[in-house]
Amino acid sequence: MNHPFTGPDDVERAFARAGYIADTALATSVFLALALKRPLFLEGEAGVGKTEVAKVAAAVLDRPLVRLQCYEGMDRASALYEWNYPLQLLHIRLWERTAEDAAGRAALERELFGPKFLLRRPLLAAVAPDGPAPVLLIDEVDRSDEEFEAFLLEVLAEFQVTIPELGTLSAQEEPLVVLTSNRTRELHDALKRRCLYHWLDYPSFDKEVRIVRERVAEVSAQLAASITAFVQRLRQEPLFKAPGVAETIQWAEALTALGARRLDAERVEATLGCLLKYRDDLDLLLGDKGADSSPLRRLLAEAGAVAGRQVDG
Incomplete structure (x- = not known):
């Protein structure tokens, strides 16, 4: 795919203008995927911003985004054409x-059996688009079956599709392909070797504060620091599902909508549904609600101390 970037720094700045705070390693991976015309395989916990990379890439490249949402039992017809x-x-x-x-x-x-009656599914829309080459997002590829994974490897290797009634359609310009995985299962080595790999981890404290303030303009610096400190401390607890960056942003939006200026136990308890999505995790955090030593109050105290040090520093 043709692109305007001369190096990773250009990618990092373009992503920042689009509201996505990318570090040097991720910007380098995106640049190399474009320069080498290789698929980019992003792996990491849910909610760390993997899907958003493809969306922002499409926006900064001014290309359409074609999304293939994978699921168990997906077949060729639902991904290619019908x-x-x-x-x-x-x-x-x-x-x-x-x-x-x-x-x-x-x-x-x-x-x-001509083009008039052909329903283009995401893979065909990416290989033979009506307009410019798109950014192809293959989301949560780990949820698909191994048979579909093998078929996907074949398509990505050649960027061409054979339709018996129409012949072979080949990509005039290869799309930027972004695959994401939450590691619900291990993918075959053959698919990984076809791609550039990048592990997208939870951000550092400073980076997550920047993300919150970028995405939630109304939040104050102090509240953004307190929110980030609490969420990062919460991720250290033995939860069934730790909150991702997406949940941090959602919580910041909720607290801002409620007019919060600081974190307190009552407000946090009332809005925990923005962060935790399982009953067992809620029970673990709330414990004995009235006790001063409850996990919620302990985490609030620890997060407050961390946020205070960061702001003072």
Whole structure:
């Protein structure tokens, strides 16, 4: 894919203008994926911003985003193409009223399996787009089956698709491909070798504060620091599902909407649903609500101390 970047620094600045705080390692991975025309495989915990990388890349490159959301049992048809059977059937019925000769039937068969009746699913839309080459996001590829993973490897290796009725369609310009995985299962080495790999971790304290303030303009520096310190301390607890950066942003938006200026136990307890999505995690954190030594109050105290040191520093 053609791109305007001369190096990772350009990528980092372009992403920052689009509201995504990327570090040097991620910016380098995006630049190399474009320069070497290789898929970029992003792995990490849910909510750390993997999907957002593809969305921002599409925005800064001014390319359409084509998203393939993977799921268990996904087959080729749902990812590649299907024929519009209802429209084909309607066309046949209309033809039966107007023509019945052999030449007409042959013409009908050719027409029925032409581009007019083809439903382009994400992979075909990326390989043979109607306009410029898109950014292809293959989201949560770890949720698909191994059979589909093997098929995906074949498509990414050649960037061409064969449709028996139409022939082979090849990409005139290879799209930028971003694959994401939450590691619900290990992917085959063959797919990983085809890609550039980047592990997207939880951000540092300073970076997460920057992200919060970038995405939630109304939040104060003190509250952003307190929110980040609490969430980062919460991730150290034995939770079933630790909150990601997406949850940090959502919580900051919620607290700002409620007019909060600081964190207190009552406000945090009322808004925990922004951070925790499982009952067991809520029970673990709340414990004995009235006790001064409850996990929630302990974490608030520890987070307050961390935020205070960071702000003072």
